[in-house]
Amino acid sequence: xxxxxxxxxxxSSAPSQPRKSRRxxxxxxxxxxxxxxxxxxxxxxxxxxxISSLYLSFTNYxxxxxxxxxxxxxxxxxxxxxxxxxxxxVTLQYVxxxxxxxxxxxxxxxxxxxxxxxxQGFYRSxxxxxxxxxxxxxxxxxxxxxxxxxxxxxxxLSFFGxxxxxxxxxxxxxxxxxxxxxxxxxxxxxxxxxxxxxxxxADLYEAASMDGAGxxxxxLNITWPMLSPVxxxxxxxxxxxxxxxxxxxxxxxxxxxxxxGSTLFYTLYLYLRGFSxxxxxxxxxMAWLLVIVVGIITLIFFKTSKSWVHYSGDxx
Amino acid sequence: xxTTATPTQPQPxxxxxxxxxxxxxxxxxxxxxxxxTIFHIVALALVxxxxxxxxxxxxxxxxxxxxxxxANNALWSNNFSFDNFATAMDGIGGxxxxxxxxxxxxxAVGAVVGTVLSASISAYAFARINFPxxxxxxxxxxxxxxxxxxxxxxxxxxxxxxxxLVDTYVPLLIGKFLAADAFFVFLMxxxxxxxxxxxxxxxxxxxxxxxxIFGSIMLPLMKPALISTSIFSFIxxxxxxxxxxxxxxxxxxxxxxxxxxxxxxxxxxxxYGAMIAMSVLALLPVLVFFLVFQRYIVEGVSTxxxxx
Numbered sequence: 001x002x003x004x005x006x007x008x009x010x011x012s013s014a015p016s017q018p019r020k021s022r023r024x025x026x027x028x029x030x031x032x033x034x035x036x037x038x039x040x041x042x043x044x045x046x047x048x049x050x051i052s053s054l055y056l057s058f059t060n061y062x063x064x065x066x067x068x069x070x071x072x073x074x075x076x077x078x079x080x081x082x083x084x085x086x087x088x089x090v091t092l093q094y095v096x097x098x099x100x101x102x103x104x105x106x107x108x109x110x111x112x113x114x115x116x117x118x119x120q121g122f123y124r125s126x127x128x129x130x131x132x133x134x135x136x137x138x139x140x141x142x143x144x145x146x147x148x149x150x151x152x153x154x155x156x157l158s159f160f161g162x163x164x165x166x167x168x169x170x171x172x173x174x175x176x177x178x179x180x181x182x183x184x185x186x187x188x189x190x191x192x193x194x195x196x197x198x199x200x201x202a203d204l205y206e207a208a209s210m211d212g213a214g215x216x217x218x219x220l221n222i223t224w225p226m227l228s229p230v231x232x233x234x235x236x237x238x239x240x241x242x243x244x245x246x247x248x249x250x251x252x253x254x255x256x257x258x259x260x261g262s263t264l265f266y267t268l269y270l271y272l273r274g275f276s277x278x279x280x281x282x283x284x285x286m287a288w289l290l291v292i293v294v295g296i297i298t299l300i301f302f303k304t305s306k307s308w309v310h311y312s313g314d315x316x
Numbered sequence: 317x318x319t320t321a322t323p324t325q326p327q328p329x330x331x332x333x334x335x336x337x338x339x340x341x342x343x344x345x346x347x348x349x350x351x352x353t354i355f356h357i358v359a360l361a362l363v364x365x366x367x368x369x370x371x372x373x374x375x376x377x378x379x380x381x382x383x384x385x386x387a388n389n390a391l392w393s394n395n396f397s398f399d400n401f402a403t404a405m406d407g408i409g410g411x412x413x414x415x416x417x418x419x420x421x422x423x424a425v426g427a428v429v430g431t432v433l434s435a436s437i438s439a440y441a442f443a444r445i446n447f448p449x450x451x452x453x454x455x456x457x458x459x460x461x462x463x464x465x466x467x468x469x470x471x472x473x474x475x476x477x478x479x480x481l482v483d484t485y486v487p488l489l490i491g492k493f494l495a496a497d498a499f500f501v502f503l504m505x506x507x508x509x510x511x512x513x514x515x516x517x518x519x520x521x522x523x524x525x526x527x528x529i530f531g532s533i534m535l536p537l538m539k540p541a542l543i544s545t546s547i548f549s550f551i552x553x554x555x556x557x558x559x560x561x562x563x564x565x566x567x568x569x570x571x572x573x574x575x576x577x578x579x580x581x582x583x584x585x586x587x588y589g590a591m592i593a594m595s596v597l598a599l600l601p602v603l604v605f606f607l608v609f610q611r612y613i614v615e616g617v618s619t620x621x622x623x624x
């Protein structure tokens with residue numbers, strides 16, 4: 001180490017061509033060495049498993065006997081499997097209603113908090129807190145207790161003369177309860193929205209006020225377009241996130257997806273098929289369908305984003 | 317605007333400051349105060365609504381069973397007691413809750429150490445070293461952010477099962493030491509890219525290699541990113557349910573979320589109070605972490621786009 005300064009000085013006096021290539025070679029070696037942990041993990045925990053899961057999805061495999069090739073059978077069986085179709089319906093309902101509601105709540109509260117007032121830090125933290133604990137088993141238990149038949153939510157509503165006949169045990173209400181659970185965790189996208197709102201130059205709003213624009217116009221013509229990259233990011237991440245809900249569904253439905261399959265989320269059914277019935281090939285086919293669907297949705301988001309997402313560097 | 321006026325003519329400015337009383341702007345000062353009051357009332361009401369489940373949970377954990385749910389539904393009870401916590405601490409099936417706590421702690425600390433080490437090393441390669449294929453690998457790393465992890469859990473399980481590693485902590489921790497959480501690698505890459513390039517250029521001219529630049533220059537500067545990573549990786553590991561559910565099957569090795577599920581299965585509705593007390597215990601470290609580090613946590617989310 002102590003010699004290194006003189007070494008480098010000698011190296012720099014040498015002709016630049018070999019020195020550069022030597023440095024490039026050393027850089028490549030160092031690069032791969034530093035990348036080694038990630039590279040190993042990527043091959044062993046992501047690429048390898050993806051390939052084998054694709055293979056398994058064309059087989060019958062129960063963990064004990066060798067996998068048996070059955071071609072597309074898993075996929076065709078899936079399309080006739082009523083519980084699978086139900087799990088697709090349940091998950092889509094959750095994603096389609098839960099995600100936009102959550103983002104709307106996040107944006108509304110972010111706009112409320114985007115002003116210079118005392119206590120903003122407190123509000124930000126308080127609203128964020130559920131995002132940190134929302135997916136935990138503890139909160140699923142609390143949710144189940146609160147929304148249980150004659151639980152506090154039911155009692156509170158009956159005070160206003162609304163009798164819904166319970167949530168947890170009522171197949172018509174469980175989805176509403178699950179959606180409330182995800183909307184409740186609006187804090188994470190809210191904080192990201194807030195950061196985005198802070199980037200919008202205040203003079204845009206001042207100029208709009210001078211031109212006599214009301215709050216709706218300001219929102220549609222300034223906030224929405226200026227915030228669109230952040231909205232896009234949140235929409236994409238929350239949608240993908242929503243497809244993968246597991247722990248709360250598992251706890252609230254006692255690991256069965258009940259009542260009447262109303263909380264049989266896709267990942268829960270995948271887990272039941274794979275790890276209760278040991279139908280690993282079938283579950284792998286489900287996993288690949290999920291990857292394909294998420295991939296298609298991501299692609300659609302990116303394609304359509306060109307028409308509504310504006311980056312500041314864009315030519316108008 | 318005052319900065320230009322004050323040094324030369326401090327006198328005329330003084331009478332100008334009390335003027336707002338007569339200024340038309342003074343009306344908007346009261347309006348502002350009213351607006352601000354409305355803001356705080358609305359915001360506080362929303363905070364109470366949002367935090368209600370947590371408040372209800374904590375209040376219920378101190379109530380006797382008969383007063384949780386049912387007709388008797390006041391938030392606060394006069395029969396305040398720690399009985400539920402005593403029952404919860406007894407644990408399940410002869411395993412004390414302290415054991416579950418220790419298990420959770422081992423897993424969470426392991427996750428923090430593994431993630432901080434592996435993610436920072438890999439991120440250094442992505443952010444600061446030029447090598448062929450870097451762009452491609454970086455793209456792949458980003459792609460794993462969007463990949464549903466369900467596509468890998470089945471083959472991963474099969475491999476760990478064949479290696480005889482089911483019911484050990486290896487499957488739960490190995491990914492942390494191999495930078496499998498792309499979020500953290502990405503977070504650190506972004507952070508390192510924000511550090512001035514002159515730093516490592518200067519160190520290189522002085523003859524320092526990558527190991528030295530990483531260890532003595534980058535790591536100390538990356539403290540904020542390392543802190544966010546540690547906090548999130550601790551909390552995620554603490555709350556993780558699917559991993560332990562797949563890989564662990566002896567209760568002595570269970571972390572808290574799994575123990576909690578076992579507890580729910582065994583007691584069902586018979587001991588609501590203890591169930592909720594145990595839920596509180598399971599969340600306690602997360603809540604404490606949040607209270608202590610809330611600034612880092614919230615800042616971390618807003619700058620790196622992390623999820624909860």
